[in-house]
Amino acid sequence: MTAPLIIFFVLAALAVFGAVSLILQKHPIHSALSLIVVMVALAGLYLLMGAEFVAAVQIIVYGGAIMVLFIFVIMLLNAGEEERTNFSGLATYAGIPLALAVSGLIAAAIARSGGYLPAAAPNGAMTSTKTLSMLLFKEFVYPFELTSFLILVAILGAIVLAQREN
């Protein structure tokens, strides 16, 4: 096994472990912490694919800003441990087979794609931030600006909702 492959399996295992732990943990803070582990492991995977800028932004935006907000809200509400009920019949008889079916489908799709997915950059070289910004601000500038406009609208909506009482 080559070094990148070993690192890939370590990071992938970490991501899966974090995702499972996110569901199984009883305390919301522990779940949020597990989600951070998933985010950081994903950033590592991006780095392995040669997408260094995306990896850094993954940690800054998802690992940092968004998850801090989650944890902040959980701490502020002082949420306690959640109570567990028995699995509902629907989850047991429909959920588990469905989950297995979806996993099988994804596995089959990956198996048919030729055994490997192409790296983000050819020859495993690091994609420079310059290339990315050229794409973002030249070729795809309209979709990009439209997205930011959408986010602006969402922010305005949030402010309007928050100020409804006044």
Add this chain to the structure above:
Amino acid sequence: MNEFLTHYAFLIVPIIKIAILVFLVLTVDAYLTWLERKVIAHIQARWGPYRVGPHGLLQPLADGVKFIFKEDPMPAGVDKIAYFLAPFLTLMLALTSLAVIPFGPQRFTIWGYETHLGIADVNISLLVLFAITALAVYGVALAGWASNSKYSLLGGLRSSAQMISYELALTLSVVGVLLIAGDFSLRGIVEQQAQSGKGLVSWNIFPQIVGFLCFFTAAIAETNRVPFDLPEAESELVAGFHTEYASMKFAMFFIAEYTSMITVSCLCTILFFGGWLSPFPLSWTFTQFLPSVLLIPFGLWVIYDGIRYETIFGRVLLPGVGTALLALGGALLAYPAINGYVQGPFWFLAKVFVFLFVYIWMRGTLPRFRYDQLMSFGWKFLLPVSIANVVLTSVAILIWGRH
């Protein structure tokens, strides 16, 4: 043996560099506490540490021993995982952030492996630093939440709110420098400032004075230091997020705080003050004797001070230290090759020291912000000013070009 070294040099050399850097940084952290106590004491017309060793120089050692041997009680009802994770996370992230800082211009080869002053030289070093800063909030927030104490929780909440608010201004204030340099790598940013060869004039501080002021303010808030030390405001919250920590776990928070002070000072130096570059033009070759010219009088003064010191230990130790400084200054004069080598690190460390001193100076001078003032200052002043700086810099570059 030699073959083994050549083959695995890519692994062994970084490990040795990491060990040296961690040792140096922890020592500097320890003596930074000494410096802080001394400077603040003199600001307040006191003497500061004086009993342990000459001029209290062995005080950090005594403090370290005290931290190790203190009892480490765990309060009832803590969340064990988060309680233990928080100090480790904080210290680990603080030390990791130093990995991308370049300390000097030279590249050298050990066992056939080309390396440089600094641990990792990545293209996106500035982004890596911001990523680490973004994660650093968790240490403080978790410590506050896990301790199961009102004061800690309030400290943790305050710090997460403060760090989220000031992170925006911190990141935006650097965009001006990035626009000028056109590079995310810290090495590239310094090299861009060296291009004109005119020294001081080509540093980023002159076009980016607004960016620098925003950056330094936001960075002080990120490191939770006075006047932004609300997370641990001792007059309101006992000690804030680390109230319930004792012994080595408390020391870890402490070391992490001082390490992030060092990181911020290094960043200010690199981004705005030319990193390892000399402030003098390249043609002034005589300025390269400055390290020895400073070291020799300082060594003489330490010897003079040591001879008159009241304890016998001081009368032995201080002249010893002074002689070592003298010898170092003399060696630099005698061997121009070594002298050329230390120029970069000398200027870098000198600038970093100035920023560390400013940190301590402010702690001795400024009162703490009120919480609402802190928030409105961050959102209503710092953030708009940093955005305006980005816009102005972009327009200026569009009109006049990069230089």
